[in-house]
Amino acid sequence: MNTNQNEGLLTQLTLPSPPRRSFLGALLVVGGGAVSALLTVPLVRFALHPIFVKTTETSWSDIGALSDLDPSAGPVRKAIQVEQRDGWRKTTSEQSVYVTRDASGQLRVLSSVCPHLGCTVPWLEEKKEFICPCHGGIFSSDGTYRGGPAPRGMDWLETKVDAGHLYVRYQYFRQLVPTREVMG
Amino acid sequence: MNHETRGSPEVLGAVQQSGRLMRWLNRRTGVRNLLHEGLAEPIPGGARFAYVFGSGLLFIFLSQIITGIFLALYYVPSADHAHVTVEYIVKEVAAGSFLRSIHAYGSSAMILLLLLHITQTFLYGSYKGRRELLWLSGCILMALVLGMAFTGYLLPWDQKAYFATAVGTNMASEVPLVGDFIKRMMRGGAGMGTLTISRFFVAHVFLIPGLIFAFMAAHIYVFRKAGAAGPIHENPVRPRMQPQPFYPRQVLYDLAFSAALLIALGLLGHYLPFELGPKADPADAQYVPRPEWYYLPMFQWLKYWPGAKAVIGIVVIPSVIASLFALTPFLDRGLERRPWKRPISVGLYSLTLLGLIALGVISNRNDRRDPAVLQQLARQEKATADFIAAKFEPEEASRTGVPVLSPELEKGKALFSSLACNACHRPDGGGTAAGAKLKGLGKSQDQIKSLLLTPTKSMVAGGMTPVQQPDHDLAALSAYVASLK
Ligand code: FES
Numbered sequence: 001m002n003t004n005q006n007e008g009l010l011t012q013l014t015l016p017s018p019p020r021r022s023f024l025g026a027l028l029v030v031g032g033g034a035v036s037a038l039l040t041v042p043l044v045r046f047a048l049h050p051i052f053v054k055t056t057e058t059s060w061s062d063i064g065a066l067s068d069l070d071p072s073a074g075p076v077r078k079a080i081q082v083e084q085r086d087g088w089r090k091t092t093s094e095q096s097v098y099v100t101r102d103a104s105g106q107l108r109v110l111s112s113v114c115p116h117l118g119c120t121v122p123w124l125e126e127k128k129e130f131i132c133p134c135h136g137g138i139f140s141s142d143g144t145y146r147g148g149p150a151p152r153g154m155d156w157l158e159t160k161v162d163a164g165h166l167y168v169r170y171q172y173f174r175q176l177v178p179t180r181e182v183m184g
Numbered sequence: 185m186n187h188e189t190r191g192s193p194e195v196l197g198a199v200q201q202s203g204r205l206m207r208w209l210n211r212r213t214g215v216r217n218l219l220h221e222g223l224a225e226p227i228p229g230g231a232r233f234a235y236v237f238g239s240g241l242l243f244i245f246l247s248q249i250i251t252g253i254f255l256a257l258y259y260v261p262s263a264d265h266a267h268v269t270v271e272y273i274v275k276e277v278a279a280g281s282f283l284r285s286i287h288a289y290g291s292s293a294m295i296l297l298l299l300l301h302i303t304q305t306f307l308y309g310s311y312k313g314r315r316e317l318l319w320l321s322g323c324i325l326m327a328l329v330l331g332m333a334f335t336g337y338l339l340p341w342d343q344k345a346y347f348a349t350a351v352g353t354n355m356a357s358e359v360p361l362v363g364d365f366i367k368r369m370m371r372g373g374a375g376m377g378t379l380t381i382s383r384f385f386v387a388h389v390f391l392i393p394g395l396i397f398a399f400m401a402a403h404i405y406v407f408r409k410a411g412a413a414g415p416i417h418e419n420p421v422r423p424r425m426q427p428q429p430f431y432p433r434q435v436l437y438d439l440a441f442s443a444a445l446l447i448a449l450g451l452l453g454h455y456l457p458f459e460l461g462p463k464a465d466p467a468d469a470q471y472v473p474r475p476e477w478y479y480l481p482m483f484q485w486l487k488y489w490p491g492a493k494a495v496i497g498i499v500v501i502p503s504v505i506a507s508l509f510a511l512t513p514f515l516d517r518g519l520e521r522r523p524w525k526r527p528i529s530v531g532l533y534s535l536t537l538l539g540l541i542a543l544g545v546i547s548n549r550n551d552r553r554d555p556a557v558l559q560q561l562a563r564q565e566k567a568t569a570d571f572i573a574a575k576f577e578p579e580e581a582s583r584t585g586v587p588v589l590s591p592e593l594e595k596g597k598a599l600f601s602s603l604a605c606n607a608c609h610r611p612d613g614g615g616t617a618a619g620a621k622l623k624g625l626g627k628s629q630d631q632i633k634s635l636l637l638t639p640t641k642s643m644v645a646g647g648m649t650p651v652q653q654p655d656h657d658l659a660a661l662s663a664y665v666a667s668l669k
Contacts, residue, residue, distance in 0.1 A: 024432035028439060035443040038450055039247065039286075042279035046254055049278045077602065088258070088265075088272035090578040094611070096601060119618055122604030133607045133647065134618045 050087065059083050060160065060167040063099060063109065069166060075100035075110070075123045075130070075141055082170040095170055097157060098123065098130075102142045109157045109168045110143045116150040118175055130154060151178045223431035228414030228423035231434035234308070235412070237301035239438035240445055242400070244294050247446065248332075249393065251287040259339070261385035263378035266341035267463040268579045274460050275576040285453030291333045293449060295478045298326055299537075306512075306533050309521030310413040313420030316513040318410055321403040323510045328396050330478075335388035337476060341381060343564065346464030347473030349384075350376055355486065358498040376466065416521045461568040472560045474551070481540040484547035505536060596664025599657055608647065613668030618647060623668040633662035 061080040063069070069076065075098040082095050098110040114121045119134035129146065130139040138146040143154030158169040174181040210216045227235070258277060260269045273280040302322070305311055311319040338349040353370050357363040372379030413420050428434075465471075475483050482502075489497025508515070516529045523530045551557050600606055608619025615621030620643075625632070635643070636651040636658060651658065 024436060028435065031439055031443060035446055038446060039250065042282050043254055045278040046280060046283050047257060079601065085578055088269050088578055089581045091581045120604065120607040122607055133604065
């Protein structure tokens, strides 16, 4: 580039005097800044979208008609379809929950995931207890902790009743902590 | 930095600091010379608004790269997912419709700027005086930009994109001898499908941008080597007019123009978001494809060359015009730059340009006069509007490991869950910390049944208990386990 045809001209050139140059420079910086902000703000929002919008939020899953659910004899195991948003797609997975009653006779839905290390906990009809096959965690029919290595009772799930059907919002909870904490 | 500034000691200190940093950097990079080389470029006759189009092109190209990279955060180039991911960008992602609009309108802006840049160069005779390579690299860049527009258009995989590209790739097959090969090459097969998207994506995102970078560098290099040509009265080889450096005035003009462009794109994107139609349906025989405005003249032109004559219209005439165009600086060699003194070259250029515009206008008018076409176009527009108004529906991901089962296997699966086998073994046959994996055991149903009744020692040691169930349940359960693959 240094053998410019117009090289002779370069020597004649005088760049503008300093005060004028810094004014124009400032104008350039401000103008350039404003223009890049016009693009930068939407770009940042665009890139951060999945972080601020819960694209992995789960929806309500239908457990069944209330009239068909009778947990008076003990917890009833139900398979539910859990729809989960994953960006632009949704996945459907099958999960199992227990429909049971708490001490005051209210319907309660329990996750079958053990709060200890996550095995699926079966209800043992003859013992009238939930007993985890992995490390022997024991829970009563409403999920209350009875014994074993689990740090808390079985986790209850949010429910709602709509048009005679029981719906549950399936969620995962942190294992090995004494309180029920929803996982992202 | 301005050393005349009389300020507080802190300011002075900061200035000295930055001066020192600058020196440090300069000794290692030579940045000062580079900056000087870049900014002090002499412009004979001084800065003008007529010279802004080149910088404008560079600026929009940068904007296309940035918005393109961001769009790739969500876009998936396959026939299955391309459309749904663009729909997701447009309907769900924050600022998605806006950025996609800037990118999509940006392609039109580039072509418009290209036309203005070429027209300015042509009218000013700025290709004269040892500037043949500058012109030729510019011609290649124009072809590459048109290639970007063509390949990018398919990527959303909506009706419009699909059918416009089907027509576009079909045109290639008119080329004698190699035409069919070129078409297959572009499509990745005889028909349009997911391989076509992959090919267009690679061309749009890797191949053509790489070439554009290379030719842009060459274009700018030979431009600087030849120097700015200046106004029409200037001698293109040995400039005589009083020059002015590129910085600051021309930089300001260029920036003001680029800012205006971006603001215009932003306004368009905000108030008139670029449309997205329903997903491509290759079976739709009714669809009337219409290309984007810059391909409309070519589209109309082809209508005049039916059947055997097509090769003349599609190949011969465009090649002749393109060659004449590319060879302009070799054919029009005089140093005379005033357009009114160059009636042949300027006349031919204007004629071509007017011809293209006329073809576009005719195409548009034909459509508006044909009630059948008009009706179909209205239907298509309505379908697009309906699609845009509809709520985004996420794509149903295929459920892995949950195939449709026979009643026997279905029963076995239910037992697998109700007997709490799935406490330790995953229902899809995978293993967990508590239990071995069950898929691919390579055992018959009977073998599994006997293992369920009497587990081996190592199974018992691992926590397996014998399954005491009625025989028909055991049969169903073992059939299910045997079926896991
Ligand atoms: S996982 Fe249930 S007790 Fe350990």
